[in-house]
Amino acid sequence: MQEGTTSTLESGDLRSFALTLRPRADAELLALTGELAARRRELDGRLAAVAAELARRSAPDAGHAGIAQRSGDRTAARLVERTTGVTADEARRLITLGARITDQVDPVGSAVAAGTVSLATADAIVSELDRCAAAVPAETRHEAAAALVALASGLRSAEVRREAREVRDQLDAEGVPDREERLHQQRCLSLTPLPTGMTRITGLLDPESAALVTDAFDQALSPRRGGPRFVDPAAQTRADRILDDAGTTEQLMVDTLVHIVNLAATADPGELFGQTSPAVRVHVTAGDLARHAEGEGSGAAVLEGQAEAVSPATAERLSCSGAIPILFDATGTRALNLGREQRLFSPRQRIALAARDGGCLIPGCDRPPAWCEAHHIHEYSLGGRTDVGAGVLLCRFHHRWLHLHRHRIVRGGDGFALRHAHTGTATPLPSKQRIRVGDRLRT
Template structure:
């Protein structure tokens, strides 16, 4: 059987017919290693593709008019031409062209061209040596560009270096969150403007279809999502791996949902329709009644007192302004949660078998969601790091962490341990050779990061 390495080596020889390689005989470790090698080859190909795309864009630049490469081929732009030749989307082609702008080029720069900032050159160098993908490069570039005005060049370069160092261990979704937080650290003054920009993009469109159905499409800004998403999660979470329940009534309800003949998507829609119907039946002078949705907004006291900083809706990753935090605190009140210098929430000293709701609120503020996979707090269960029975564990806040149902079961079923090191938590599990390894489980809570940095 040909190895993955042999197959990857032959990929560039277009004179040889392509045949998929069989992987059923690979062991688990070899299979995962093969996936990693394939990813690196893809990054290398992307770097070459970006270089070629950049040259196509250069030969299609606007001042060349109809003599330019794209227009001579009968299309308007280089991106359309690249997409046509490659059989990809114009969005992917645009990403390649943007990445090419960061790469070193052989031709001398135009006399009137502005020098490429050092932080952008760092990103380009990482693409050129296939350390990151062009998609990751574009993500980092756009996030840092949003904070670039008025920010010191060295600070931008340091931020780029941090993100490039972390990118290899993150999915593109996780990198987007991390890059957004770095952007906010650099440009706290711009948080309010970015919040308004996202809010301006919100919409709901109802479109009647020819078959009698009605299509609903839309976008929720972070504040709207913080209200709507937890309600839909609560209605559908038994289907989608949400938290298990210990209350007998909740168990019965969850079992009813599991037996329901409706699909998860139909259940979510019916929940939304029921909410609208209920809202329409209240006092017409108060469309949604007096009860406010259960929404938590997290902010440090320092940011609130100085009115300089950022706040975050629980379960959402984008920062919102201090004005928004004050508005929510004014209407719903505030629950103070005290942390020590290590970032540990102050213990309530309880020794009940189960964590209380107040303790879960504190853990949500501290952890920001599942410490292993990042699912939002509403999807999480409280895990005793020192098991109640086996290790005589206490039910104190610093002895518990938030894990989603899947990760919670994974830890227990594999008999892994989560240990505390000061204010930090580590996942302890054996590697393929049986050697115990410790993987950091950093908090995903932006306010806690600001508190510790402040």
Template sequence: MASITDTLARLGDVSTPFTAPAVGSLRDEELLTAQRALAEVRRRLDAVSTAIAGEIAHRSRRELGHSGLAQSQGQRTAEGLISQLSGGSAREARTWVKTAELLPTARIVPEAPPLAPWMKALGEAVAQAAISPEAAEVIRTRLTAAARPGAEDALAEAAARLVADAASLTIEQLVVRASRFRDEIDLAGIAERERELHEKRFLRFTKQPDGMTRVSGLLDPESAAIVIPVLDAVTAPRRSGPRFVDPAEAARAEDLVRDERTTEQLVVDAFVDLVRQGSRVDDGTLLGERKPAVRVLVTAKDLDGRNGAAYFEGQADAVSIATAERFICADGAIPLLFDGDGRVLNLGRAQRLFTEKQRVAIAARDGGCLMCDRPPSWCEAHHIDHWEEHHGRTDVDDGVLLCRFCHLLVHNRGWRIRRTGGDYTLEKPDGDRVIRATALPTRSPALQRMRASA
């Protein structure tokens, strides 16, 4: 087998077909040495790519019009031509072009202002393959924000230190370090930079043809500091989070590790739960006096037969009858029932939802979700006799606390929770489709203590 050194030596020979080497037999140290060597080769290739990109940009400059290199090749911009030729992204092409302006060999545009010495140092570092163009762009953009009269020496010192450190840092780590240098040099500009980031914040929901809704957005640092730790706390056990001494916390961590949902799905469900809980406690400041309600549109025939389709008001895609029942049961959904002629039969009968006092009583009795470890604040009140199907009563005895995920399992899989006196059991089929009953003991420590001392 050819060595990694031989492979690296042949990389530039594009006249022969290339085959990636088999690396499974390499020792650990050989793998690490090979990765370091590849990083050096990549920086050298990037230095050449940057120089070439800069020349393409010069020959494609705007004043040349259609005779410029990019437009003569059918591309509107130099970045478009570079992306096409390299098979890379437009972002990478822009980085090469911007960094090329710093190179010692860069074409000088007469009307362009002279480069500051610290910027020239960045260009020399790229040309010598000491740092990558991406690292140079990170340093350039961060320090440019701190460029003020009288800051030249501080900028030069910061650039030199960042160039020296870049080889041992990831790009993400370099961003953090360069940002700190920027802020140390320009303390007075922190407030303005904070305002600029705050102005960029947004959250957008885009309906997709497949029925999903895409969420995209940007959080400014303050918003991220509020949102991210909360969502991280949900998924920490999945990401080698802290080890828990408390048995309850340790059990919660184990449940999350075994949870069938992906980490990203856990984040979505947690976000939805937080929005739901926030809407419940809003005093009208955010949502106004008329809080939004989820409305489920379904025919009486489909709901009675538990077979068919239901729709959320404002959504075009159908959901299962089981999902409709779950929302009717606990989420404040209003079932708008239609008969065969399209007439609205009813808007739900009185006191379909548990009152706040009833929820308090149920929470005191159950101590949280009876099927997992979620606390009462994360739970919904579930009618053990379904409100529509079994004409269940909204009584404390006939309601139990389930978190949203467990509530979904019960409804969508057709499971039942039954009560015998003050005890509850979950009935669901086992692997052989035989219905098995599993006890659902209370999680309330006060109730456990009372029963133990009775």
């Protein structure tokens, strides 16, 4: 290291330090960045260790005698947040990572102690691997963590997180449906009227909902939000109109949302809508899909554009209601098809399905056709044919439920029946069409 660099770094005057940067060569500036980053990792590690010690002294068994409570803070994290000025998330991260530094067998704690990874990177590894089910042995986790630490140098922490997520889904493929369900349970949307007269929308979408919603907006606002380039003159005119619109993309998002709500609100509840947006692509290995269909095994699928894996059950359900399944070989590297031509129910077939089933076929469910998806009784993803006789209406909830629990719908008598995956019993599924129910009551 150069003499000058050291003296400038040690200099207490930040403003003159900033001014000495101006004439420096690029290489020198980059070297300085690396050096400061190393010092920062060291300092962050120490801060984490102190935060963990504060947390230890604030443990619940210390009660009011705990240091956090004595300082007037409810928790150690609040104390760290207040005294350091970091965010609540950062305070939690300092405490949890700090506690690992003293653990000599923990690869992430050791890497933080050695100053080889930043806290953000350490957190990416730890928080993803910690979401493995308890069934994954500690040694396996440690090996994975060590491999990720080794991989981390030179990668952005977001990239490390993506790698960690993939490793986690491999270690704990059985946990994919649980993690998917947890995310699904966190979905929310709220409308808050503000004093200004505006209303704020806030919410969280689970990966599946996000894939559908994102795609709907992308399509409606293409080319503002990604989307294809057009060769067809009509599509090009439409694209130009969207590009030339004086509104910002965010304003057009609102217009699109209102338009979609308008369409939905004025739709005939007795008519089955279009299907799951066909541009959603779901990547899954053929083996995982086949094993799921046979009622065994586990695995993971990925919705294009979404970071979190979904279960093969979800992949199967989405492809049966219109998403494009892209099947991969066992290694997950070679695509066996490239989104084969879609064979969705035609508008005429949808009218026939709506008229025949009258809504979700599951007993006790009152969702009308407009709220339903068309389920293929011979799974579309496994080569089922798209004719009306192979489709039944299920609401989104019951469609999820059916695939998740591997129940099957089979032909029975002159209609359909639900074959329970665990008991094997078959429950008849009479049509919800009122006219037909009336007929039955009369006989």
